[in-house]
Amino acid sequence: MARKSLREMSGIANTIARSGGSQPERPPKASAPALGALQGSLASIREIDPNLIDDWGPVDRLEEFTAVNVEDDESFERLKSSIREGGQQVPILVRRSKVAEGRFEAIYGRRRLKACRELGIKVRANVQDVDDATALLAKGLENAARRNLSFYEKARFAEAIQNAGHDGATVRQVLNLSASGQSHLTKVTQNVPVKIGDLIGAAPKSGRPRWTELAELFLSRKLTERTALDILAKIRATSNSDERLELLIKEATKRGAKNSRETREITPIEGVTIKAGRATLSLSVKKSGANAEFATWLESNLAEIIKQSYAEFTDINSVDDN
Numbered sequence: 001m002a003r004k005s006l007r008e009m010s011g012i013a014n015t016i017a018r019s020g021g022s023q024p025e026r027p028p029k030a031s032a033p034a035l036g037a038l039q040g041s042l043a044s045i046r047e048i049d050p051n052l053i054d055d056w057g058p059v060d061r062l063e064e065f066t067a068v069n070v071e072d073d074e075s076f077e078r079l080k081s082s083i084r085e086g087g088q089q090v091p092i093l094v095r096r097s098k099v100a101e102g103r104f105e106a107i108y109g110r111r112r113l114k115a116c117r118e119l120g121i122k123v124r125a126n127v128q129d130v131d132d133a134t135a136l137l138a139k140g141l142e143n144a145a146r147r148n149l150s151f152y153e154k155a156r157f158a159e160a161i162q163n164a165g166h167d168g169a170t171v172r173q174v175l176n177l178s179a180s181g182q183s184h185l186t187k188v189t190q191n192v193p194v195k196i197g198d199l200i201g202a203a204p205k206s207g208r209p210r211w212t213e214l215a216e217l218f219l220s221r222k223l224t225e226r227t228a229l230d231i232l233a234k235i236r237a238t239s240n241s242d243e244r245l246e247l248l249i250k251e252a253t254k255r256g257a258k259n260s261r262e263t264r265e266i267t268p269i270e271g272v273t274i275k276a277g278r279a280t281l282s283l284s285v286k287k288s289g290a291n292a293e294f295a296t297w298l299e300s301n302l303a304e305i306i307k308q309s310y311a312e313f314t315d316i317n318s319v320d321d322n
Contacts, residue, residue, distance in 0.1 A: 044126055044127045044128060045091055045124060045125070045126055045127075046124075046125060046127060047122040047123070047124055047125075048094070048104060048122060048123055048125050048127075049122055050113055050116050050117035050122070050123050051117070052102065052103050052104055053094055053103070053104045053105070053106050053113060053123070053125070054097065054100075054103060054104070054105055054106065055105070055106055055110065056095075056105035056106055056107060056135070057105075057107065057132075057135060057136065057139060057164065076111060076114070076115070079111055079112070079115050080115040080118060080119060083112070083115050083116065083119060083121075084119055088112060088115075088116060088123065088124045090109075090112070091109070091124040091125055091126045092106060092107075092108060092109025092110075092112050092113055092123060092124070092125050092126070093106075093107040093108050093109060093125070093126050093128060093138060093142070094106050094107060094125045094126070094127055094128075095107060095127065095128055095129060095130055095135065096127070096129065104125070104127070107128075107130070107135045107138055107139055108138065108139045108142045109125075109142075133166075133170065136161060136166065136170065136174050137173065137174055139174070140157075140173075140174035140175055140176075149175075149202075150202040150203055150204040150205075150206070151185075151188075151203075151206065151207050151208050151211055152188065152197060152200075152202060152203055152206070152211055153202050154175055154177075154185055155185035155186075155188045155189050155211070156189065156197065157175065158171045158175060158177075158182065158185045158186070158189070159185075159186075159189040161174060168182060183315075184208050184212065187212065187215050188211045188212065188214075188215045190215075191215040191216075191218045191219045192211070192214055192215050192218060193218070193225045193228070195225065195229070196225060196228045196229070196232070196248075199229070199232045199244070200232070200241055200244045200245050200248065201240075201241030201244065202241055203241040203242045203244075203245045204241070204242070205242045206241075206242050206245050206246070210245060210246070210249065211245075213249055214245065214248065214249055214252075217249070217252050217253070222252060222253075222255070223252040223255075227252070227255070228248060228252070231247070231248050231251045231252065232244060232248060235247050235248075270290070270291070271285060271286040271289065271290065271291035271294075271295075272284070272285050272286075272291070273285075285298060
């Protein structure tokens with residue numbers, strides 16, 4: 001597939017989003033076209049029973065699976081009312097199902113699809129024959145053209161793309177990211193438990209600094225999933241996702257400051273003690289008894305272990321803001 005620039009593809013995505021009118025469906029093509037070829041196939045708009053359309057691909061928005069989504073519910077109701085009163089103005093993008101004859105897969109436009117399904121009307125859809133890579137690009141570009149994903153939605157979308165078997169280069173192309181930009185997203189998804197992210201929500205006004213701060217709290221063990229769940233459970237139900245994130249960070253930071261005044265002692269295995277105080281972190285290992293051989297080995301290898309850990313730490317905690 002010939003490589004297209006993001007600017008060219010964004011223009012195509014905008015054209016797809018604006019396409020209208022009910023046209024006869026074109027015959028299916030023998031092979032999946034490059035994304036640029038979609039511009040020449042805009043006549044494939046048809047009305048389809050929503051019950052014949054299945055979801056496809058990584059989830060890109062949090063509103064359908066977050067546990068707390070009051071603001072998203074209101075937004076969806078406005079969308080449904082708009083379609084009820086004025087009709088569906090923008091088609092969704094689908095492709096023919098690869099596993100079931102007569103069915104389709106939704107590439108983007110799931111909220112419009114859901115609205116039409118609940119209204120009991122057919123959904124206007126642009127039917128295209130595209131492969132997985134092209135479909136992912138179209139999904140990412142449609143998000144950029146219609147409504148930017150929040151930082152956390154991007155992080156979860158990037159994770160979902162990779163979990164679906166695609167590499168980092170595909171993630172960066174779909175979301176128009178630099179390598180360091182992708183690492184910032186990964187830091188959040190690797191350290192903020194999914195359950196906590198679901199309870200917070202998309203937090204559209206909160207960017208990388210706040211989510212990174214939350215990730216750091218989990219990474220430094222100043223915040224655990226259990227504690228975060230307890231804090232979130234006490235936040236009033238009417239709080240929006242940005243407020244939930246802010247209140248969680250504030251409360252966790254307050255608790256972390258209180259705990260930091262005390263010396264904590266951890267014994268991961270018998271004979272090994274880690275002490276964490278306000279200003280120092282120390283490790284002690286008994287060189288007698290059952291731990292004698294381990295203590296000797298650790299004495300020879302501890303410097304290299306610390307060097308490797310520090311290299312991993314600096315890689316994960318890149319300060320590059322690009």
